[in-house]
Amino acid sequence: MEILRKIVEPRLESAVSDIGIDGDFWKNVLAVSREKDQGDLSLPCFPFAKQLGRNPADIAQELADSISGEFEVSAIGGYLNFKAKSDWLAKNVMDIEFNPGERNVLIEHTSANPNGPFHVGRARNAILGDTLVRLNRLYGNEVRAEYYVDDMGKQVGVLAWALQNLSEEQVDEILDDEEGINPKWSGKKDHETVRWYQAAQNLRSKDGSEDIEKAIGELVHASEHGDDAVLAQFEEAYKPVLDGMLETLSRLGIEFDTFTKESKFVVDGSVSALMERLENLEIHGVADNGAHYLDLGQRGLKGKTEFFYRRGDGSSLYATRDIAYHMWKWKQCDDLVNILGEDHKLQAKQVGMTLNELGERTPDVMFYAFIKLPEGKMSTRKGNVVFMDDLLEEAKAHAASVVKELRSDLSEAEVEKIAEAVGVSAVRFNIIKVSPDKGFTFRWEDALSFEGESAPFVMYSHTRACSISRKVGRSPVSNSNGEIGPAMHELLRSMANFPDRLSIAVNENKPHIFALYLLELATAYNSFYRDCHVIIDGEVNEFNYAVSEKARGLLKIGMSGVGIIPLESM
């Protein structure tokens, strides 16, 4: 609780120095209390004990006796506890502000190969990335959401080759044993075109595919040397697929500001300029066949230490282009954040170390572990994938049935609108509420759970506040005085933590911190709603109303920060 720290720290400063403690290391020790019954901020006095040769409990007690302010102080078992007073809290929470960020942040996320529809696994990147984008904006930072389009290389090459050489009949024949496209998505290009990709991969895995391999190899080679015609052919192949993918993301509320093509850095010469610079580094080496690498082992990289950035034929590799891309990105922002799957850890390390070697900064990277299915890894080939499009449909249908059961008074159109919002929000929240580094098993029952720790739980609290607001029908009279019981105090306390949690989520790239905070805020509002009625016998309790409205506002902007759609009724 930073607002409390602001008034506690100055008082503590003199008190601490009075008892003979030097320095301000204790400022780091002063932390949010773990036991919230004890206080809001706590200072363990054990570190002082050694320095002073005294009992920690006595030190805490002496400090407690010498400090006073608009907070409660107590000493318990070597801890010095500070607790915000209810009326002080009310006053400060009503006009709470969060230090506006002023960084220019470029967040690159998703950047999935445009070769097929999103499944839930791939979507973890997009949902985490977009949430970080939203939270940064809420924090006040200038943010650019960027999609790096992989428009060259093997994956697109395979797709382009297939579209050029295979007819629809051939594709159907090759994929004979497969299930075929869900009729619901026929006409959606990512679902349709992925069949060509799958058919080509199928052919490539069989004997006698040398000619195909050769043809694809030539395409890829041409693209890597910046061949305009081939790059255009590639774009024609992937563009409709990418559009289909973006349509899915858009339904999730995910939009991008800029798209940058990988080929840009080959075409504009920055990749070859980069390779020349790398050649002059002291850790540079050349393999027998003329391929170039950096020996990152000399800089402390363990395991495989050779990092190849140039093939024997002089062409660049994906990672090389990525380095050029980063150098370009750094010119346009203060902070750089990438969202990457854990499979990219080594690659990111190599890119980061190389950037360092060139005197550039290393970007922040948020890694996430993969989402798997209860049956095991997601695999398009084995058919055990959950497409995001299907998940969203299922979530919406499930939400619709719940709404219909709960609200017989609503029209079909209203049900539809609520169901869509609930479905999308629940899917997003289900993914962002867990720490990105946690392996995640997708379960339908969790994804479709609208109770407990879920988006609808937060949405529901917000609609309750909206309902009250509608009934009162006017803005609250400015009021920060009134009776403050435990539930009210807890809500005020929770609201006061809004800026703290937002700050942690943004500055440490941990969106789940803020997602979990919203649950806490909603829970506090629910208790407030139970104990502190706003409308009693037709009379409005102004203080309660003012607090309710404040909470409604925070819930609303908080929800938008994580991509939950703040409905006013549900």
Added chain:
RNA sequence: GGACACGUGGCCCAGCUGGAUAAGGCGGUGGCCUCCUAAGCCACAGAUCGCGGGUUCGAAUCCUGCCGUGUCCGCCA
């Protein structure tokens, strides 16, 4: 084989720059709608924090060994 993650009640998960009685949710049991939307609220039961060592006044948190799971170790992307 090497590198990097992760391992917390039946299930999911927070806490991990060391600090007080390990926080939630699901599921279980029992309560709460004549009262601003019960997608809610309250209570109860349920934890050798993977296992063994070490550092420390203090370890879920740091170090180390082992076990389990995942990812990577391409002149692929």
